[in-house]
Amino acid sequence: MTDVPGIAVGHARRVDDGWRTGVTVVLAPPGGAAGGVDVAGGAPGTRETDLLDPRNAVELVHAVVLTGGSAFGLAAADGVMRRLADAGIGFPVGPAGVVPIVPGAVIFDLGRGGASPASHAVPGPELGALAYDNATAGPVARGTVGAGTGAVSDALAGGVGGASTALGDGTIVAALAVVNSAGSAVDPRTGRLYGDLDAELPSPDPELLAAWLASDRAPRPFPPDFATTARESGPRGGSAPPDPRVSGLLMNTTIGVVATDATLTKAQCWRLAASAHDGMARAIRPVHTMVDGDSVFALATGARPAGNLNELLAAAADTFARAVADALYQATGYPDLPGYRHLLLGGHHPA
Numbered sequence: 570m571t572d573v574p575g576i577a578v579g580h581a582r583r584v585d586d587g588w589r590t591g592v593t594v595v596l597a598p599p600g601g602a603a604g605g606v607d608v609a610g611g612a613p614g615t616r617e618t619d620l621l622d623p624r625n626a627v628e629l630v631h632a633v634v635l636t637g638g639s640a641f642g643l644a645a646a647d648g649v650m651r652r653l654a655d656a657g658i659g660f661p662v663g664p665a666g667v668v669p670i671v672p673g674a675v676i677f678d679l680g681r682g683g684a685s686p687a688s689h690a691v692p693g694p695e696l697g698a699l700a701y702d703n704a705t706a707g708p709v710a711r712g713t714v715g716a717g718t719g720a721v722s723d724a725l726a727g728g729v730g731g732a733s734t735a736l737g738d739g740t741i742v743a744a745l746a747v748v749n750s751a752g753s754a755v756d757p758r759t760g761r762l763y764g765d766l767d768a769e770l771p772s773p774d775p776e777l778l779a780a781w782l783a784s785d786r787a788p789r790p791f792p793p794d795f796a797t798t799a800r801e802s803g804p805r806g807g808s809a810p811p812d813p814r815v816s817g818l819l820m821n822t823t824i825g826v827v828a829t830d831a832t833l834t835k836a837q838c839w840r841l842a843a844s845a846h847d848g849m850a851r852a853i854r855p856v857h858t859m860v861d862g863d864s865v866f867a868l869a870t871g872a873r874p875a876g877n878l879n880e881l882l883a884a885a886a887d888t889f890a891r892a893v894a895d896a897l898y899q900a901t902g903y904p905d906l907p908g909y910r911h912l913l914l915g916g917h918h919p920a
Contacts, residue, residue: 570595570745571706572733573828575602575870578745579704580715580729581696587684589903590637592645592692592700593715593729595745595826595868599658601629602828602868605838606672609846610822610863614640617672618864623836627670631658632701633826633866634673635716635747638691642675648697674824674864676749678719681906709745712899713908720749721821722853722897724786726908730896734884740876742884744845746825746892752855753788754897760913764852764894766887773913781912791855822862823849825892827885831876833869842867844882848889865889 570578575598582591597604606621616634620627632649636642650669653659659667684690700715712728713720720727727750733743748754756763760773760781781787827845845865850856857863867885875881902908910916 570731570743570826570828571709573741573743573830573870574872576828576868577704577706578709579700579702580710581699581703582715582718583696584682584718587682588690589682589719590678590690590692591715591718592634592636592696593747594649594697594700594704595633596704597631597868598870601631601670602870603628603833603835603838604630604672605835605842605867606864607839607842607846608864609857610861611857611859612822613862613864614643614675615673615864616643616646617670620670621672621835621839623834623839627660628835629670630672630868631669632671633868634671634697635824635826636673636675636692636697637678637716637719639675639677639679641688641691643673644694645692645697646671646673648694649701651694652698652701672866674862676716676720676747676822676824678749681719711895713901716747717896717900720747721906722748722750723753723788725755725897725912726900726902726906728896728900730892730894730899732888732891732895734888736876736880736884738876740829740831740873740881742827742829742881742888744825744827744885744889744892746823746889746896748823748893748896749821750823750853750856751821751858751860752853754853754893755788755909757782757788762894762897762909763854764890766890770894770898771914774915777913777915786912821860823853823893824864825889826866826868827889828868829881830870830872831881832871832874837878838867838869840882841885844885845889848886849893851886852890852893
């Protein structure tokens, strides 16, 4: 993501005392960036998406917040807003100062750390502010970090992934994905990640692939029905405590940001976000289900001319697919939730 000049990314997480969640913030340049969003999942949790409609006022976005905590986690954006306002960054409102424009989206990771009630272990303004404080324009940490701290992809550890593409005219397209999908990112025929479009990542070990496919972590053909899963995983369905891995299937969601240094309008940013969803569909199967709140934001810094829009849109799809694969590949997971590399590549078990 930070391959786009002017963009910074920060993570914060908490994994102690029943917590397993976090926040990722993507900061636009101080003057803001044109923004858009496309929401394709059936169970979204979002903030300020209506403002990004091209028909509505306010052209520029100052940050995007991606967070765990389900709808509770939307409060993390308040901490980012306060930091931006203190820095004088935002939409000017006269003597009242500025109002930072900070859209956001959440993943469902409640209960992943075992907290009871899980709604007490969710990101708030403090964790959002910490992610802001940690933001850097340098290399971005990926894997089991930030908003991907408690992420699950089917029955593997999800996480945060990134990728970028340089077009022939020098335009940069970059993507950051937080993968917490109901569908699988792994092709059960080969064990390769669907989003590894150019087969750049290592090939799975055949014996480990066979063992994985025979286990209860093998890809499911379709995510469980919401109502059925709710009954089976509790707490209303019986006396058995909910299994964090199973209850995570109640609501999932892959969210992210695609950014470019090209000059785009709000409407073109919306189209860029929609193209990123095409990449998500290549990288996760099934995708955009009724238990996923899949949402992608787009930012355009305007440092370069618009260039070839069709080429830019095609690159956004490929780049987001690669970011999804990177999230699974980089995730270290936890002892109770191993990652792709541990189960299929023979990597070390997470500590």
